[in-house]
Amino acid sequence: MINELLSMNGYGLYVWSSFAFTLLCFTSLYVVIKIQYTKEKNKFIIKFGTLNSEKASFAKSQGTIKEILSNTSNI
């Protein structure tokens, strides 16, 4: 049964390599985008931490900034 599923009457190499390539592309793209996202988020947190209290409260009053700060591990 397993051998039959793997060999697929001689087409196994073509079928499995197509699916493997697709999943590899999915994983690579997800990892790259995730790294970019984490990098930007960390940069934001560091920058926000260096602001004085007046600038920080002004920045915090802006909608998106509030969201970024409240969602530190949203993906």
Added chain:
Amino acid sequence: MYKFFEPNKIFSITSRAPKYILILFVIVLTIGLIESLILSPEDYKQGHSVRIMYVHVPAAWTTLGIFSTITLLSIFGYIFKLKNFFLISKSLAPSGFIFNLIALVTGSIWGKPTWGTWWAWDARITSMLILALFYLIYLLAWRIYENKEQVYKITSIITIFGIINVPIIKYSVDWWNTLHQPASINILSKSSIHSSMLFPLIIMTAAFALFSLLIFLMKYNTELIKIKNKGLDRL
């Protein structure tokens, strides 16, 4: 209505959605893989090699859909000066390019047992390769140009030229004698594909669409944080 597309309003949704979409994508993809690799029947002519269709066709459909969406958003963005439309287009492009690559590579792998060759300069295959080049130029334009107005203009021009290629891809199998088979699925008339093959194809297409939505949201959130980072620098 345009206020709905403001990043501040959208971010509250886009920042929370990815984790739910990721879970849904994994579930749909698992069902799709079981259906397409185990439960669906083999083709009477092509044998098991027909299973490549379950990754090749959804990838091709999704990449064409994404490019058409990018073009529409770029045109509307340019006409109505909606910068957020450009941001959405930019965030859609990476998954569109990857799906194009998947369609080309899996098509090439499928070509070997079916036509006896990995590659042919056939109308459908060549036009898909041209679309990949348009995606590449579009993505490079965002990296090369720093002036926002310039990049909006250039990316809009790229998509307008690129969209000419989309109907060519669609009708290439009807207009020219190609190695590539004609469409088996037609929305307006009866499809020539059996329901036992159509079901896994629909499931896999849903999985591909969910993945592109996931990547789009993650990329879009990254772009918004990038903008906010620049904003913090100016404070």
